[in-house]
Amino acid sequence: LVCRVELICIGNELLIGKTLNTNAHWLSRRLTCIGCTVRRATVVRDEIKEIADSLNEALARKPDFIITTGGLGPTFDDMTLEGVGYGIDRPLEMNKEARGMLKERYLEFKREGRLKNLTWTKYRLKMARIPQGGKPIKNPVGTAPAVLIEENKTTILILPGVPMEMEAIFESFIPLLKDKSGNASYMERGLKVKGIPESEMAAMIDVVMQKHPSVYIKSHPIGLGQESCIELHLTTVNVNREIAIEEINQAFIEISNLISERGKRTQSCCEISEA
């Protein structure tokens, strides 16, 4: 039971290097920690065809969920709903529920003095025009509603790009995602190794991973020259939490032992510290 997720992040600001894509990072972390597997993340420009194409490419890989971020606001460059509708061939329709959510928000703005009168300009109405069959989700933090659409066996979750809004709405979908992942447990452990080149660590990683195929061990070089070290990162996912803990701990002990032995053997400055 694996819950496979793809991310599609929409926005020129990400591709001109103005905005660091913390949304993809935050979502990847949250999804991984609840036992889901993020299979791919795609960043596209604010163009209807790009949004539609990337959505269809992701749908063809049949993930359980596709989560999009960005492009839900009132300005000309907010094209996500139009792109999604175009991609899966569902015309945009004025959604009364979504309009009700917007009205509530704008009346609040009026009370706060940020808005004189609520007029339904085309810019405001745009946020309530969602692809046929889509369900609007209340944005508890910002203005534009999120949208949920089922397409074949994939659930498409369309979230805003403003991180606080995206995060708040995402949290309400955790039960649905956990249900799909079989409530699997994700475990990780890390250690830092000094004084062993990565090309030598490679053989030790192979030995331990052959004994523990459910544990994935990645090595990450950090720093330069004499100050450099290797960070080892061990991860595992299992629907049985006890097995996940047992496996990761066993693998951790074994790789630590191999590193210590090598240190003794070569009389080098091999050091281990737990990350």
Add this chain to the structure above:
Amino acid sequence: LVCRVELICIGNELLIGKTLNTNAHWLSRRLTCIGCTVRRATVVRDEIKEIADSLNEALARKPDFIITTGGLGPTFDDMTLEGVGYGIDRPLEMNKEARGMLKERYLEFKREGRLKNLTWTKYRLKMARIPQGGKPIKNPVGTAPAVLIEENKTTILILPGVPMEMEAIFESFIPLLKDKSGNASYMERGLKVKGIPESEMAAMIDVVMQKHPSVYIKSHPIGLGQESCIELHLTTVNVNREIAIEEINQAFIEISNLISERGKRTQSCCEISEA
């Protein structure tokens, strides 16, 4: 004359939310500033098929450059060269030049006492096995060489994932990229607006962009409630630097005027500050 670039970032660490994808951000910024257009960024797992598929999907869109990051090291999960070779149907071949670069680096490790003897293990040799027709590029900072491959009319630049290594190698390709972009100039200006909802800014943006189609104006909501404001970000690219400056300044003045007028008209707390 537009230089179209796609990024492919390879590494599970990016999709489990361990590592923030600063490489995509850094590359997007550098490429944009030298007049290139980053069309898409794709993040895939350490899997040969995923690397091959994402490369072929990008090649089908015929960009001028594809830049990959990550997966060039000695460990089992470093699969970029194999994935690329598999994708474009070029067998891996032992490259003497690449092996020479590795030897030089390992002899340095030996002098520093980090390595006892240089033995050509399969892990080390792997970094010198590159797809047929590929050209190794010296890594001035780390161990694994980068690789340059021409495929049809696309140049594939395969960079390491360690940021310092990736950045150092990228810099040497700037003349090639600038040549392709016609040495175009990228200009940007920003301002922050308080007290106007984004749905009202939308109309002003439309007015200014209709007069200045070469200038792109994006609005980014920042902060929450009464503390919220809109950041406007104006960008333009032009092979003529003077025109780029003139256009962005004109658009900046016009949008600033519209915001000021609206402030006077509504007696609201509309404020502008230059970002």
